[in-house]
Amino acid sequence: xxxxxxxxxxxxxxxxxxxxxxxxxxxxxxxxxxxxxxxxxxxxxxxxxxxxxxxxxxxxxxxxxxxxxxxxxxxxxxxx
Numbered sequence: 391x392x393x394x395x396x397x398x399x400x401x402x403x404x405x406x407x408x409x410x411x412x413x414x415x416x417x418x419x420x421x422x423x424x425x426x427x428x429x430x431x432x433x434x435x436x437x438x439x440x441x442x443x444x445x446x447x448x449x450x451x452x453x454x455x456x457x458x459x460x461x462x463x464x465x466x467x468x469x470x
Contacts, residue, residue: 391455392430393425393437395409396450397418397437402446413426414426417439421435421436425437434450445470447470448466448469453465
């Protein structure tokens with residue numbers, strides 16, 4: 391699954407266009423490498439997201455094409 395779609399489906403980032411822009415600006419890394427919007431993520435990958443003045447590090451737990459809002463948190467585990 392593409393990183394921008396994963397971030398939207400897991401509801402870490404609300405909109406796919408915002409996730410795409412964050413990737414293009416170099417604010418998202420996967421396994422220590424800067425991620426482009428089309429990068430394929432797999433279960434077990436570590437994603438680091440740099441927000442305005444904060445950051446979030448998560449591990450991919452599941453890849454689901456579509457899920458309900460209540461189930462979205464099960465798609466990742468927060469590391470930091």
